[in-house]
Amino acid sequence: MKTSLSTRFLSEDELVAECRLGNPRAQRVLYDRLSGKMLAVCKRYLRSTEDAEEVLMLGFVKVFRGLEQYRHEGSLTGWVRRIMTNTALSYLRSQRPQHVDIEESTACLTPVAAMAETDLAAADIMRMVEKLPNGYRKIFSMYAVEGYSHVEISNLLGISEGTSKSQFSKARAYLQRQLACCEVGLGQN
Known part of the structure; x- marks a missing residue:
């Protein structure tokens, strides 16, 4: 009997461990679990849905490359949210001026x-x-x-x-x- 990947990785720690090993199915599960929330974070900073989706992808690349730095202090979701926020801010800095006054x-x-x-x-x-x-x-x-x-x-x-x-x-x-x-x-x- 074949078990689905999402039920196989019941704990966050187990999922992170598999992602660190480069398991693409585990990475997909992590992405599926967090992408909806993280897209909402990106949309708070970027008007365009396309820009928010681009930042989401860039952010997840950083997440997967940086998982060795995750120390299990605080929630994984909070750690990923901080990466998404920083990625969105970097993207904005590269695109437009920082401050605009409204008449x-x-x-x-x-x-x-x-x-x-x-x-x-x-x-x-x-x-x-x-x-x-x-x-x-x-x-x-x-x-x-x-x-x-x-x-x-x-x-x-x-x-x-x-x-x-x-x-x-x-x-x-x-x-x-x-x-x-x-x-x-x-x-x-």
């Missing part, structure tokens, strides 16, 4: 459609976050979603802690204006 006149450009009558769903808010300019979205995602401190963000991005705080504050203000626009749109029903 006040753009405050109410795109209302969120298909909302509940009075409550915004988490998916609606994430869509708003995805529409933030790159610099704002990156710092907002790192601080509010991923849980990095402003000190960690400044070290990762090579910016000052004050810049990180300022960009986060501007992102939050932008999102608050978007939410206000949505509330006005809801009140018109």
